[in-house]
Amino acid sequence: MTTEYATRMGDGQRIFMTREQILADLIEGMADATDLGTIPDLSEDELDKLVDIIATPARMVGVEPGKEVPVTHDIGTIRIDGDQGNSGVGIPSSRLVGVMMHERAFGADTMELGHIDYSYKPVKPVISNEQQAMEVCQQNTIIPLLYGAMPNLGLYYTPDGPFENPGDLMKAFKIDEARVSIEGAAKHATRDITWIMRKMMSSGADGVNFDTVGAAGDGDMYASLHAIEALRKEFPEIYIEAGMAGELTLGLHGDLQYDGKVLAGMWPHQQAEVVSKAGANIFGPVVNTNTSRSAAWNLGRAVTFVKAAVKASSIPCHVNMGMGVGGIPMFETPTIDAVSRASKAMVEVAGVDGI
Amino acid sequence: MSNQDYLDKLRDTIVNQNINGCVEATNEALAAGIGAVEAIENGLSVGMKIVGDKFEAAEIYLPHIMMSAKAMSAAMEILSPLLVGDENAGHGLAITYVQEGDIHDIGHRLVTTMLGANGFEIIDLGVDVPNEKVIEEVIKNKGKKMILVGSALMTTSMLGQKDTVELLKEEGLRDDIKVMFGGAPVSDAWIAEIGADATAENAADASRVALEIMK
Amino acid sequence: MGMPIAHIMTSGMSGIRAAGDLVARMEFSKSMRIGEAKEYVAKKLNVSTIDLSDEYVMREIREDLGIGVITSVAGAPKGIAAKMNIEKLLGIKINSCERFRKQIA
Numbered sequence: 044m045t046t047e048y049a050t051r052m053g054d055g056q057r058i059f060m061t062r063e064q065i066l067a068d069l070i071e072g073m074a075d076a077t078d079l080g081t082i083p084d085l086s087e088d089e090l091d092k093l094v095d096i097i098a099t100p101a102r103m104v105g106v107e108p109g110k111e112v113p114v115t116h117d118i119g120t121i122r123i124d125g126d127q128g129n130s131g132v133g134i135p136s137s138r139l140v141g142v143m144m145h146e147r148a149f150g151a152d153t154m155e156l157g158h159i160d161y162s163y164k165p166v167k168p169v170i171s172n173e174q175q176a177m178e179v180c181q182q183n184t185i186i187p188l189l190y191g192a193m194p195n196l197g198l199y200y201t202p203d204g205p206f207e208n209p210g211d212l213m214k215a216f217k218i219d220e221a222r223v224s225i226e227g228a229a230k231h232a233t234r235d236i237t238w239i240m241r242k243m244m245s246s247g248a249d250g251v252n253f254d255t256v257g258a259a260g261d262g263d264m265y266a267s268l269h270a271i272e273a274l275r276k277e278f279p280e281i282y283i284e285a286g287m288a289g290e291l292t293l294g295l296h297g298d299l300q301y302d303g304k305v306l307a308g309m310w311p312h313q314q315a316e317v318v319s320k321a322g323a324n325i326f327g328p329v330v331n332t333n334t335s336r337s338a339a340w341n342l343g344r345a346v347t348f349v350k351a352a353v354k355a356s357s358i359p360c361h362v363n364m365g366m367g368v369g370g371i372p373m374f375e376t377p378t379i380d381a382v383s384r385a386s387k388a389m390v391e392v393a394g395v396d397g398i
Numbered sequence: 399m400s401n402q403d404y405l406d407k408l409r410d411t412i413v414n415q416n417i418n419g420c421v422e423a424t425n426e427a428l429a430a431g432i433g434a435v436e437a438i439e440n441g442l443s444v445g446m447k448i449v450g451d452k453f454e455a456a457e458i459y460l461p462h463i464m465m466s467a468k469a470m471s472a473a474m475e476i477l478s479p480l481l482v483g484d485e486n487a488g489h490g491l492a493i494t495y496v497q498e499g500d501i502h503d504i505g506h507r508l509v510t511t512m513l514g515a516n517g518f519e520i521i522d523l524g525v526d527v528p529n530e531k532v533i534e535e536v537i538k539n540k541g542k543k544m545i546l547v548g549s550a551l552m553t554t555s556m557l558g559q560k561d562t563v564e565l566l567k568e569e570g571l572r573d574d575i576k577v578m579f580g581g582a583p584v585s586d587a588w589i590a591e592i593g594a595d596a597t598a599e600n601a602a603d604a605s606r607v608a609l610e611i612m613k
Numbered sequence: 614m615g616m617p618i619a620h621i622m623t624s625g626m627s628g629i630r631a632a633g634d635l636v637a638r639m640e641f642s643k644s645m646r647i648g649e650a651k652e653y654v655a656k657k658l659n660v661s662t663i664d665l666s667d668e669y670v671m672r673e674i675r676e677d678l679g680i681g682v683i684t685s686v687a688g689a690p691k692g693i694a695a696k697m698n699i700e701k702l703l704g705i706k707i708n709s710c711e712r713f714r715k716q717i718a
Contacts, residue, residue: 054585079456106624109663112647113637114625116617130616147683150621152633153641181709183692185681185699186634187641188709210507216468218461247709250641259504260460280706282641293504294459308456324644333599334585359640359647364620371616373583375553379619386623396640396647398620 048098051381053341054334055374065094065339072336072343079291080310082351085343089392093346096384096391097339103383106390113397115325115361116145117191117254117286119157130366130375142180142188152397155191155252156180162195163236164204170239174246181247189282190243191252194236194267196259199228206231209262209295225262225296232266237273240281250282250324257314258288260295261306264314268301268321275322285318286327286363287311290348311352319358325397328352329363332373338381342370342388349393359396362389404430405441408473412445413452415465417472424473434480438517442470446516450602453512460508467515474517489516489612490543493535495523497548497562500555505581508601509547516605518545529562536571544574545608550581559584560592567593576611580604629675630683632658632665635703642705657702678702 047059060068073085085093096104106112118130120141125131136144138156145151156177158166166173173190180188200208206228209221240251251274257264271283292314294307301317309317311328318326330345349369353360367373370385389395404427411420420442427437449466452458494510496503503525514520521535536546546566550556559579566572577594589597596611598604626633632654639650651662664670675682680702681695690698697710 052585052587054583054587056587103619103623105622108666110624111626111633111666112624113633113640114617114620115637122617145617146628149618150625150627150630150633150683151617152626152628152637181693181712185692185695186628187637210503213460213464214507214511216464216471218464218468222461244708245712247712249708280642280708284641291456294456294461295504297459297461307459310456324641331582334583335587335597335599358644359650366616367582373553377616379615382616382619383623386620390624396650397637398624 048100049380050097051338051372051378052334053332053336053338053372055372055378055381058337060337060339062094062098065097066090068337068339069093069343072340072345073347076330076344076347080312080348080351082310082312082347085347085350085392089346090343092392093339093342093388096388097342099384102380104387105383106387110390112390112395113152113361115153115284115397116151116155117252117363117365118161119155119191120145121157121159121161125159138176139180139183142184146184146186151186153187153189154184155189156248157191161192161254162198163192163232163239164195164198166192166239167235170242173239174242177243177246177248187249187282189250189252189284190240190248191254191284193255193258194232194253194263194270195255196225196228196232196263196266199231200224204228204231222296222298225260225299229262229266229269229299232263233269233273236266236270237277240270240274241277244278244281250284253283253285255288256285256318257292260293261299262296263288264292264306265296265299265301268317271318271321271323282325283323284325284327284361285321285323286361287314287329290328290330311348312355315352315356315358315360319356324358326352326356326358326360327363328360329368330370332367332369332371334373338370338372338384342385345370345385346388346393349389349395353394353396361397362393362395364389364398399430401430401432404432405437405444408437408441409445409448412442412466412469413448415462415469417465417469420469421472421476424476428476428480434477437473437477442473443517446470447606449515450512450605454600454602460511463511463515467511470515470517489518489609490545491521491539492518492545492547492608493521493523493532493539494547495527495532495549496525497550497555497558498526498528499558500550500552501525502549502551502581505551505601506549509549509580509604512601512605513547513608516609518608529558529565532562533565533569533571536566536575537569540571540574543612545576545578545612547604547608548577548579550579550584553583556581556583556588559588559594563592563594578604578608578611626666627668628683629681630668631671635680635699636665638699638703638705654703657704
């Protein structure tokens with residue numbers, strides 16, 4: 044009887060597959076990435092290694108000694124004190140406590156300070172509070188501590204912001220007006236992020252993390268790239284990390300460009316180039332998980348995309364590996380066996396510089 | 399010109415986002431004796447299928463789809479009056495919404511757009527919609543060929559989809575409507591578990607799946 | 614919460630338990646890729662790159678250099694003080710240290 048190995052679906056459910064089935068799904072996932080991104084296949088050796096990682100008869104796996112990479116942290120301390128039915132575990136604690144727990148209890152290599160809404164725009168009215176929190180944390184922290192939030196262009200559209208919602212405009216077939224609205228929102232976001240980070244740098248921040256760049260489409264990415272460019276110009280030493288929202292930059296505008304390149308439709312290896320050109324130090328590629336496919340399919344796809352990004356990038360790549368991305372199941376409490384396997388695969392096969 | 403030439407012209411005006419050209423091609427097709435249903439199914443819809451495929455392959459983006467949809471819509475203004483009484487015409491009514499507790503609407507908007515562009519009549523209930531409001535809308539439209547298209551980006555809001563199906567059963571409406579759910583956490587296993595009809599991988603796929611289950 | 618810990622256990626450099634913060638600083642401050650950043654830090658510490666994730670090796674080095682250790686050691690540099698020693702060790706400027714110096718000038 045053929046041996047079957049316990050693995051996972053993309054929604055986290057346990058399934059059993061033979062080595063042949065695992066390999067077949069890895070190849071299928073890889074092919075999806077290579078077709079979409081027009082990027083190279085993984086080698087046979089790499090596929091074999093991925094099969095071995097998935098089929099390892101142990102709860103957790105680990106990278107070979109010497110191959111460890113820095114693990115950076117986004118979402119700030121929200122995973123400790125956040126209690127919104129998401130990944131936060133709702134432990135009442137200050138943000139200083141959260142940062143120090145990551146540094147001293149968990150062994151994090153870098154950390155981030157963020158506020159509970161986790162978008163840049165709402166930081167404006169509470170900027171002094173954020174500066175104070177950064178100053179106190181910097182006094183007590185040794186690991187690099189960034190300030191982070193989401194560019195979230197959605198907050199600049201009605202009913203939350205001054206620009207008419209491009210989704211509503213498009214529904215009314217007002218395409219040009221929708222594009223003008225996106226461009227206006229992007230300008231405001233760039234201005235706000237730059238202003239916020241000017242303040243945070245004056246309070247000792249090591250740098251900035253742009254989390255989920257492109258979540259509101261190409262306008263979101265356009266705003267972020269211009270903010271990165273402005274910050275690099277004003278603060279040559281600032282640490283800048285730009286993590287994406289998905290493997291594909293959604294073209295809600297369709298024609299926005301950076302450095303002469305159309306942002307819509309960019310895949311991770313193309314995103315890496317413009318993020319680096321804008322002046323970021325770290326690029327965070329993201330590949331979303333398909334819940335109806337196996338962990339093998341998802342990992343084959345994610346590793347293929349990320350490996351191409353690592354190769355194309357001129358700056359370090361810290362792959363985003365939270366719930367539902369990077370081959371990790373889309374589930375509030377991702378299973379440790381799946382997280383560990385995806386983590387090792389990204390380091391040893393995709394060759395990432397960090398997580 | 400052969401009938402196929404007229405249908406190809408309709409298809410191409412959709413693919414090329416040629417709004418005025420699509421109106422012109424529709425009038426020409428009708429003048430040549432091509433029926434409204436044939437013009438939609440073998441001309442315009444073929445074009446929208448190509449547009450959907452290009453969108454899925456990231457070759458075109460939302461504004462381009464909207465321009466194609468506008469061309470389709472302009473053609474439908476001419477063709478719709480001719481469809482009255484034709485039972486085979488139209489794919490039906492799609493009630494779209496985002497589950498209560500969830501305000502993520504990009505995917506929802508894309509799917510709504512794609513369904514509308516593919517000939518569904520649309521009632522868009524928006525975001526953060528309680529199940530009771532969904533059921534109310536289904537009751538209001540009872541008797542029509544209907545599909546419910548719900549979206550949830552979070553695992554917490556996704557759980558409400560199970561209640562949607564239960565409520566439809568309790569109200570005796572489940573057999574009157576097809577039910578399709580989407581969003582990042584929604585899997586085939588979840589669809590099977592809660593007794594819905596289908597899910598899809600993205601907006602373009604959603605319109606294909608909706609057309610399939612409404613056949 | 615278990616997810617980041619699982620990553621740290623599987624792939625991470627353990628932060629100030631070992632030398633993860635130092636390697637991360639070189640990636641962030643100089644855009645060094647992982648190999649280059651490890652080589653740079655290892656050279657500064659006079660260890661091999663495999664030692665950078667080795668708590669046994671790094672504990673004593675960190676204590677001797679005053680660059681921060683994970684447990685409470687009375688009198689050992691912490692926070693800004695440890696970071697000022699990291700600046701000297703790695704030959705980089707750290708923003709919070711710069712701000713601190715300006716305030717006491």
